[in-house]
Every structure is written in structure tokens, then in C-alpha cells.
Amino acid sequence: MGLMAWGAAAAGGLLLCSEYEKSRPRVRRYEISHRKIPEAFDRVRLVMLADLHNKSFGKDNQLLYEQICALRPHYILTAGDMVLKTRPQDTENTARFIGRLTALCPVYCGNGNHELELWRARAGRRTAYDWYADSLKEKGVRVLADETAVLSRDGESIDVSGLDLGLAYYGKGLHVPMRPGYIERHLGKPEPGRFHILLGHYPNYFPEYAAWGADLVLAGHMHGGTVRLPALGGLMSPNYEFFPTYDRGLYRLGQARMVVSGGLGTHSINVRIGGNYPEISLICLRRKGKAVQESYGNQG
Numbered sequence: 001m002g003l004m005a006w007g008a009a010a011a012g013g014l015l016l017c018s019e020y021e022k023s024r025p026r027v028r029r030y031e032i033s034h035r036k037i038p039e040a041f042d043r044v045r046l047v048m049l050a051d052l053h054n055k056s057f058g059k060d061n062q063l064l065y066e067q068i069c070a071l072r073p074h075y076i077l078t079a080g081d082m083v084l085k086t087r088p089q090d091t092e093n094t095a096r097f098i099g100r101l102t103a104l105c106p107v108y109c110g111n112g113n114h115e116l117e118l119w120r121a122r123a124g125r126r127t128a129y130d131w132y133a134d135s136l137k138e139k140g141v142r143v144l145a146d147e148t149a150v151l152s153r154d155g156e157s158i159d160v161s162g163l164d165l166g167l168a169y170y171g172k173g174l175h176v177p178m179r180p181g182y183i184e185r186h187l188g189k190p191e192p193g194r195f196h197i198l199l200g201h202y203p204n205y206f207p208e209y210a211a212w213g214a215d216l217v218l219a220g221h222m223h224g225g226t227v228r229l230p231a232l233g234g235l236m237s238p239n240y241e242f243f244p245t246y247d248r249g250l251y252r253l254g255q256a257r258m259v260v261s262g263g264l265g266t267h268s269i270n271v272r273i274g275g276n277y278p279e280i281s282l283i284c285l286r287r288k289g290k291a292v293q294e295s296y297g298n299q300g
């Protein structure tokens with residue numbers, strides 16, 4: 001067999017692996033321990049979803065729904081890019097799926113760059129974003145577009161904010177410094193002493209999110225680096241950032257923590273290779289305990 005034939009066979013094999021991985025979401029488990037987490041939120045389970053990009057696992061995302069259901073979440077949070085900017089006509093399917101999740105528990109959605117790109121697509125007199133966000137709200141989903149919600153349990157509460165990070169910050173391979181006071185202008189100041197979750201889609205601004213006062217950042221965008229390489233991690237983001245600093249997993253900066261989801265779908269480079277399975281993040285909040293652990297569990 002010639003070199004070309006070997007190359008074609010290898011590429012075909014990799015694509016087959018990718019198709020296998022792409023269709024099988026797995027659960028990644030995190031435990032976040034923080035002194036600000038109130039007693040009533042000890043052992044509360046958050047499910048975080050990101051980067052679905054309108055994909056469906058089974059008809060109407062039934063497979064994904066069942067996997068999430070089995071985790072018995074107290075809250076579901078989405079960290080952006082659940083839609084695909086080039087397919088605004090398909091966002092209703094995504095809205096229907098997210099809306100269905102409200103049968104399990106309260107659902108809060110933050111925006112990523114693909115949601116914000118929907119501002120540019122018009123459907124009649126309204127933008128595609130208006131249709132999508134209104135559809136979510138009609139279904140009982142709380143959309144956090146530069147907004148903060150209070151999550152309450154047994155007389156105690158924590159805060160969750162969704163930041164609409166301007167598209168100018170999503171530079172391709174170029175880090176755009178964040179303007180001083182940017183997050184505060186969008187969200188105000190977090191209240192000291194209260195545990196504050198920030199849905200910040202783009203993980204590269206973790207230092208800025210932490211400096212603002214986020215205790216736990218939930219992010220995505222990187223798709224786990226698309227191709228996972230042994231010892232090196234993710235190769236590139238869907239925006240062609242090579243070897244991204246925050247490709248997937250748990251990160252710490254001072255007292256702040258960030259969970260970066262490997263995401264669920266794909267776009268642009270439609271492959272997932274090297275153990276880069278679509279991710280459902282299960283985050284268990286703990287009031288006490290010293291260790292912050294990450295473990296990897298296969299949930300079908």
C-alpha cells in the first residue's frame with residue numbers, strides 16, 4: 001500500500017473514532033468546596049451544559065435528557081453557545097430541549113458568542129436572538145443576558161450572573177485585553193460574602209472574572225481543544241487558538257474556581273478525537289472540606 005493509501009486509511013480511521021466520540025456524551029464530575037457556600041447549598045448538584053450548537057443526541061435530544069435526568073440536578077445552568085450562529089432556523093429545537101429541562105429543576109441560561117451573533121440575523125422585524133430568547137422565557141427558562149438571579153433554598157441564597165461578553169473579545173488567536181470596569185458595567189458589583197457564580201462563556205478572561213469577584217466561573221467555548229493529545233491536552237479551539245490555556249476541566253486562581261466544559265457539539269471543525277467526548281458537567285457544591293477534586297465518570 002502506498003503512502004497516500006496509508007494516509008487515507010488513517011484519516012478514515014480517525015473520522016470513524018470522531019463519529020463514535022461525538023455521539024456519546026459523558027459526565028464529568030466536579031466538587032467545589034468554598035467557605036461562602038451556605039449550609040442549604042451543601043451537596044447541591046448543578047448540571048452545566050455548553051456548546052450544544054443545536055446538536056441533537058437522539059430525537060429531540062432524548063438521550064441527553066435521560067442522562068441529565070439520571071443526575072437529579074437541583075439547578076441546570078447553560079454556559080453559552082447552545083445554538084449555532086449559521087443555523088438560526090434550528091434554534092427552536094434547542095429552545096424546546098432546554099425548555100423541557102425545566103420539568104427537572106430551575107434552568108438558567110447565559111449567552112455565548114453564537115447567541116450574540118443571532119443579533120445579526122433578522123427574522124421579520126425581530127432578530128433571531130429575540131425569537132430564541134423569548135422562546136426560552138415562554139418555556140420557563142431564565143435567560144441571564146447581563147443579569148443576575150438569586151437562587152434560594154431554605155432561607156439561604158447564592159447568586160448567578162450571565163455576562164454578555166462583547167464579540168470584539170472573541171479574537172481569533174489574539175487576546176484582546178478587557179477594558180477596566182467592563183464586567184462591573186454589565187453586571188454591577190458582586191455582593192461580598194455571598195457565593196457568586198458567573199456564566200462566562202469565554203474562559204480566557206478567568207483572571208478578569210476572578211478579579212471582579214466571581215467565586216465559581218462556568219465556561220465553555222473551547223470544545224475540549226477539538227483533538228486531545230497525550231500529555232499536551234487540547235490542540236485547538238473552534239476559533240483556531242492552538243493549545244488553549246483553558247481547554248477543559250477545573251482551574252483555580254486564588255479563591256476563585258472555574259469549570260470549563262468540553263462542550264457537547266461541534267462546529268467549523270466537526271471532529272472530537274482523543275477522549276474528547278461531549279460533556280455533561282456535574283458540579284457538586286460543598287460547604288466544608290478542604291479538597292477540591294475532579295473525577296471522571298462515564299455515565300453511559
Ligand SMILES: [Fe+2]
Pocket residue numbers: 080081112113114201220221222
Ligand atoms: Fe463559543
